[in-house]
Amino acid sequence: MxxxxxxxxxxxxxxxxxxxxxxxxxxxxxxxxATQETFIRAYVHLAKVRDVKEALPWxxxxxxxxxxxxxxxxxxxxxxxxxxxxPQGVHAEESFTNRDFLLRLLERVPEKVKVVAWLHYMxxxxxGEVARVLGLSRRTVVYRLAELSEMAxxxxxxxxx
Amino acid sequence: MSPPPSPHxxxxxxxxxxxxxxxxxxxxxxxxxxxxxxxxxxxxTTTSSSALHFQQALQQQTLEQxxxxxxxxxxxxxxxxxxxxxxxxxxxxxxxxxxxxxxxGGD
Numbered sequence: 001m002x003x004x005x006x007x008x009x010x011x012x013x014x015x016x017x018x019x020x021x022x023x024x025x026x027x028x029x030x031x032x033x034a035t036q037e038t039f040i041r042a043y044v045h046l047a048k049v050r051d052v053k054e055a056l057p058w059x060x061x062x063x064x065x066x067x068x069x070x071x072x073x074x075x076x077x078x079x080x081x082x083x084x085x086x087p088q089g090v091h092a093e094e095s096f097t098n099r100d101f102l103l104r105l106l107e108r109v110p111e112k113v114k115v116v117a118w119l120h121y122m123x124x125x126x127x128g129e130v131a132r133v134l135g136l137s138r139r140t141v142v143y144r145l146a147e148l149s150e151m152a153x154x155x156x157x158x159x160x161x
Numbered sequence: 162m163s164p165p166p167s168p169h170x171x172x173x174x175x176x177x178x179x180x181x182x183x184x185x186x187x188x189x190x191x192x193x194x195x196x197x198x199x200x201x202x203x204x205x206t207t208t209s210s211s212a213l214h215f216q217q218a219l220q221q222q223t224l225e226q227x228x229x230x231x232x233x234x235x236x237x238x239x240x241x242x243x244x245x246x247x248x249x250x251x252x253x254x255x256x257x258x259x260x261x262x263x264x265x266g267g268d
Binding site for chain 2: 007012020
């Protein structure tokens, strides 16, 4: 039977996680599926949650990882739900000037680099926040962002900007 | 050299603000930023309206679907698309087996 704590977690965070998934996947149905998958995974690992009130970074991590995997397969257009489109990636342009270049780059990097880069450049989390969400050390976050920069330089050297 | 910090609020900060999960000082800073940043205000509005849409139209239905999945035995929790692939593979294996048996029986 579904755990009461899990339902508490779901009621507290599901609307926000749906909104987050929709921004990443750009599609309502995929966002609903991703929300469901996120909370099924959360159920399996529920013992890791000490306090539901502080579970946002943890549930964020699960949703982001799932959505980035799903992005590779989901290429459908979002069906509007009546609001303005999200100006996604407002943070990317400060560092990469070209958001499309960053998105192409992210398709080529390993998952462990991609999730760090997405949270930092697309969602604007600072290195400390990324470390907290993913349960990594700050040094690892810095190292993975450096890997991304190196791959960006290689891509640019090949004339892909 | 690392790039300068983004002038915008992070998604995590906006989401925590939406949930009422920032400390009073963090909330004051976030609201001061929002008062001057159209991009972040629009992002917060989109988050709120998308979350409201889920709450009103999808939250209960999604919860019931998940409850049903969680109450099924573990082996039946696979996603519907995956289940169809497995069924199709099983059917193909049976068909191949039947053809091979017929070929063998014809000798």
